Amino acid sequence: MIEFNDFSFYYPNSNMPALDKINVTVEEGEFLLVTGPSGGGKSTFLRAINGIVPNFYGGKIGGEVIVKGKNASKTSTNKMSEIVGMVFQDPENQLVTSQVEREVAFGMENLCFPKYLMNKRVEEALDAVNISNLRERSISELSGGQKQKVAISSALATHPDILLLDEPTSELDPGSAEGVLNVIEKINDELGLTILLVEHRLERVMHHVDRMLMIDGGKLIYDGSPRKIKSEYVKNWKVGLPPVTRLSLKFEDKIRNNGMPLTVKEARLSLKKVLSNPKKKISWEKKESTGKICLSMENIFFSYDSQKDVLKNISLNVYEGDMIAIMGKNASGKTTLVKLMNGLVKQRRGKVLLFGKKINEHTLSELIQKVGIVFQDPNLHLFNDTVEEEVSFVLRNLNVSEDLIAKKVEEILKKFKIYDYRKSYPHDLSGGQRQRVAIASVLVSEPEILILDEPTRGMDYYLKKELISYLKEKSKTAIMVTHDIETAAEFADRVVLLSEGKIVSDGNKRDVLSNALLFSPQINRLIQPYSKYGISDDSLTVEEVLEVTL
Amino acid sequence: MLELTYKRKRSVFHDSSAFFKLTWLFSIIIISIVFEHPIILSILFLSSLSMAIISKIFSEWKNVMKLVIFFTPFVFLFNIVVNANGRTVLWQLDYIIPVFGILNVTLEQLAFSLTMVIRLAAILGVFAVLNLTADPDDLLAAVTKLKLPYRSVVVTSLSTKFIPTLFSDLNNIHEAQRSRGVDFSNGTLRERVKKHGAVFFPLLSKGLDRSVQIAESMETRGFGRYKNRSFYKDIKISSSDLIMIIVSLAPLILSIYMISQGIGSFRFYQSMDPLIKTNSEAFYIVSILFVHILLLPLLKIKGMVTYD
Numbered sequence: 001m002i003e004f005n006d007f008s009f010y011y012p013n014s015n016m017p018a019l020d021k022i023n024v025t026v027e028e029g030e031f032l033l034v035t036g037p038s039g040g041g042k043s044t045f046l047r048a049i050n051g052i053v054p055n056f057y058g059g060k061i062g063g064e065v066i067v068k069g070k071n072a073s074k075t076s077t078n079k080m081s082e083i084v085g086m087v088f089q090d091p092e093n094q095l096v097t098s099q100v101e102r103e104v105a106f107g108m109e110n111l112c113f114p115k116y117l118m119n120k121r122v123e124e125a126l127d128a129v130n131i132s133n134l135r136e137r138s139i140s141e142l143s144g145g146q147k148q149k150v151a152i153s154s155a156l157a158t159h160p161d162i163l164l165l166d167e168p169t170s171e172l173d174p175g176s177a178e179g180v181l182n183v184i185e186k187i188n189d190e191l192g193l194t195i196l197l198v199e200h201r202l203e204r205v206m207h208h209v210d211r212m213l214m215i216d217g218g219k220l221i222y223d224g225s226p227r228k229i230k231s232e233y234v235k236n237w238k239v240g241l242p243p244v245t246r247l248s249l250k251f252e253d254k255i256r257n258n259g260m261p262l263t264v265k266e267a268r269l270s271l272k273k274v275l276s277n278p279k280k281k282i283s284w285e286k287k288e289s290t291g292k293i294c295l296s297m298e299n300i301f302f303s304y305d306s307q308k309d310v311l312k313n314i315s316l317n318v319y320e321g322d323m324i325a326i327m328g329k330n331a332s333g334k335t336t337l338v339k340l341m342n343g344l345v346k347q348r349r350g351k352v353l354l355f356g357k358k359i360n361e362h363t364l365s366e367l368i369q370k371v372g373i374v375f376q377d378p379n380l381h382l383f384n385d386t387v388e389e390e391v392s393f394v395l396r397n398l399n400v401s402e403d404l405i406a407k408k409v410e411e412i413l414k415k416f417k418i419y420d421y422r423k424s425y426p427h428d429l430s431g432g433q434r435q436r437v438a439i440a441s442v443l444v445s446e447p448e449i450l451i452l453d454e455p456t457r458g459m460d461y462y463l464k465k466e467l468i469s470y471l472k473e474k475s476k477t478a479i480m481v482t483h484d485i486e487t488a489a490e491f492a493d494r495v496v497l498l499s500e501g502k503i504v505s506d507g508n509k510r511d512v513l514s515n516a517l518l519f520s521p522q523i524n525r526l527i528q529p530y531s532k533y534g535i536s537d538d539s540l541t542v543e544e545v546l547e548v549t550l
Numbered sequence: 551m552l553e554l555t556y557k558r559k560r561s562v563f564h565d566s567s568a569f570f571k572l573t574w575l576f577s578i579i580i581i582s583i584v585f586e587h588p589i590i591l592s593i594l595f596l597s598s599l600s601m602a603i604i605s606k607i608f609s610e611w612k613n614v615m616k617l618v619i620f621f622t623p624f625v626f627l628f629n630i631v632v633n634a635n636g637r638t639v640l641w642q643l644d645y646i647i648p649v650f651g652i653l654n655v656t657l658e659q660l661a662f663s664l665t666m667v668i669r670l671a672a673i674l675g676v677f678a679v680l681n682l683t684a685d686p687d688d689l690l691a692a693v694t695k696l697k698l699p700y701r702s703v704v705v706t707s708l709s710t711k712f713i714p715t716l717f718s719d720l721n722n723i724h725e726a727q728r729s730r731g732v733d734f735s736n737g738t739l740r741e742r743v744k745k746h747g748a749v750f751f752p753l754l755s756k757g758l759d760r761s762v763q764i765a766e767s768m769e770t771r772g773f774g775r776y777k778n779r780s781f782y783k784d785i786k787i788s789s790s791d792l793i794m795i796i797v798s799l800a801p802l803i804l805s806i807y808m809i810s811q812g813i814g815s816f817r818f819y820q821s822m823d824p825l826i827k828t829n830s831e832a833f834y835i836v837s838i839l840f841v842h843i844l845l846l847p848l849l850k851i852k853g854m855v856t857y858d
Contacts, residue, residue, distance in 0.1 A: 364728070
């Protein structure tokens with residue numbers, strides 16, 4: 001179905017190959033996961049299959065990609081659309097019409113399908129992803145997960161042989177992401193489509209796929225079943241394997257029969273002996289907030305349009321030394337809550353006190369020394385000419401001496417592995433690098449309270465680890481808005497769970513994340529049946545389980 | 551907040567054929583370009599105002615029209631600075647500026663500037679009504695049926711679709727920069743201009759990223775594969791729509807006749823023409839007004855027939 005023969009690709013004005021002599025054959029009906037660190041070449045790989053690379057971006061190629069007998073690089077993308085459908089990362093930026101069924105029909109209209117056939121296909125495509133009930137709805141009224149399902153449905157309607165999905169769940173909360181992935185698996189199972197899915201949050205997808213490709217530095221470094229991975233292969237992988245798989249790799253000599261476990265259920269069976277015979281019994285410390293109150297919110301109500309409250313009756317104290325993860329579904333009010341914490345928006349009712357003083361009574365310079373905030377989208381932060389200027393910007397606003405600025409900037413750039421790019425224009429960097437520059441540009445001033453809104457989105461495993469260790473070492477009080485349960489389990493001491501503008505749970509992470517239906521880490525779900533053997537039922541991370549089993 | 555995107559609403563104008571909306575827009579645009587007569591331009595502006603009211607989009611339309619208020623001082627200033635014509639001098643600078651010449655304010659300049667503002671309001675108003683009431687997909691279908699280039703229409707409709715997103719990006723960039731110590735409310739004018747300028751590059755970068763993503767998405771769904779395209783929802787012209795189309799084109803036909811007869815021209819300089827010069831001019835102007843007013847009861851009747 002798809003053949004990469006010695007395929008290489010260089011983006012315009014680049015001497016480094018984005019893809020370097022790739023040789024892969026994909027059979028009809030296969031479900032492939034394409035993964036790798038950010039900037040490693042996985043999205044470029046996908047785009048070579050429908051000819052976006054090089055036809056849309058330009059650049060140099062070597063070798064060829066043959067898709068159903070057609071040379072993809074020499075065929076226009078809109079012609080390739082007859083056999084290859086594609087779904088992108090951001091649901092906002094791929095839908096072009098105003099209504100669901102029209103969106104589903106858009107591709108067929110471009111390909112001049114007759115009306116009777118469009119009627120039939122729209123019906124089928126909506127059914128295939130279970131969104132027939134949304135048919136008449138306006139696109140702007142849909143949630144992120146629903147929009148992604150519309151995009152998938154729209155790609156399916158033209159009956160492509162191949163479906164490419166480029167991180168389709170990265171903007172979604174865990175529940176919506178699961179819904180979208182189940183739909184993708186169903187399409188592969190029931191319609192027999194060849195599917196290539198790019199994803200770096202492997203715990204969500206690894207168990208669904210037949211085969212996994214790992215691309216790093218433009219090279220294919222693994223091609224095989226995800227169940228056949230071994231610790232010697234994964235040593236240098238910069239992606240986060242599912243925690244249950246990471247744990248299982250430590251006991252690989254004890255795993256037999258079905259290969260490496262990829263889900264909680266599989267790991268429960270494979271690691272039965274290990275988990276039912278813990279070497280130690282440890283009750284994990286539940287760290288309580290002990291410092292002084294640095295931020296206090298009392299009965300806060302907030303509304304953007306003075307009609308519907310986005311936050312309802314929020315009361316929350318942040319104590320010095322707190323490491324808080326704020327979690328919740330999309331549109332539950334998480335970002336609004338943190339914007340209130342540094343006075344970017346003003347509450348409709350209630351009181352926000354920052355270090356005992358009303359937040360609006362602080363000057364801007366006081367505010368930025370007390371609360372630093374890094375937003376989700378790094379592009380919003382970057383407006384200076386070089387990375388160095390970007391990172392030193394806030395220090396200059398605080399009138400820090402030039403010597404100290406130089407020292408602090410160098411230290412943080414090295415820590416985030418962007419020192420080599422210090423003279424580069426920030427917008428020329430890759431997405432992951434831009435995100436690190438944005439984080440560094442706020443972290444450098446060491447604010448009393450540091451707020452990060454989805455900082456790990458698009459970050460590979462090692463960068464996440466680096467960020468967490470840096471936050472633990474350098475930040476005084478940190479608040480992280482995240483969908484990433486595993487990151488929350490590793491980073492936080494306290495978890496605040498929001499739902500529809502209300503705090504539904506606020507407490508020690510072990511109390512909030514243990515035994516939770518939606519927001520529970522894999523490891524916690526894994527060890528529940530074995531708690532009777534002595535493993536603490538509020539264990540959350542691989543490292544904790546290793547501590548009692550090794 | 552400036553809102554220029556179509557939202558479904560139940561109104562007779564929303565539910566009218568895209569062909570009618572296009573002919574109405576086309577007629578008003580052409581007339582407002584060819585005539586400088588203040589009364590004719592005012593009629594055109596009132597036509598878009600009345601459509602905004604009956605299609606229940608007045609508050610969104612009003613926000614768009616605030617742009618006209620924003621541009622008004624510039625229009626007046628520009629005319630006063632570059633144009634020294636007009637007999638009725640209201641104010642004059644005592645000395646002649648070297649190279650530049652005399653700087654004066656005349657009644658004629660003010661009347662001309664005001665008329666240009668009305669023209670701007672008429673054109674912007676009619677585009678606002680179209681954008682807010684016409685489903686871009688219906689417009690696309692109509693334009694393709696008229697054998698006009700559909701690609702340009704898609705690009706135009708997408709650009710209006712992303713205006714709210716652009717404002718939301720702008721707000722987010724302001725917030726991100728403010729949280730890093732950029733104080734937009736303080737500083738000298740020069741400093742403030744510089745600070746606001748710093749918003750431009752992130753905004754441009756976001757906009758470019760977004761347009762690349764949209765283009766990729768459209769390309770992978772076969773956009774532009776063939777010269778023509780088919781339509782999932784066909785747009786049909788009912789007999790009531792046909793009447794509306796004819797009525798909306800009538801002022802344009804009248805205008806073409808007026809031009810051919812030299813009626814309706816209006817001179818501002820050196821001295822201004824009277825608003826009504828001849829009886830036949832009055833007749834034709836009233837006719838244009840009548841036809842625009844006629845659209846309203848016709849829409850009302852169409853609404854009663856459609857919804858009852």
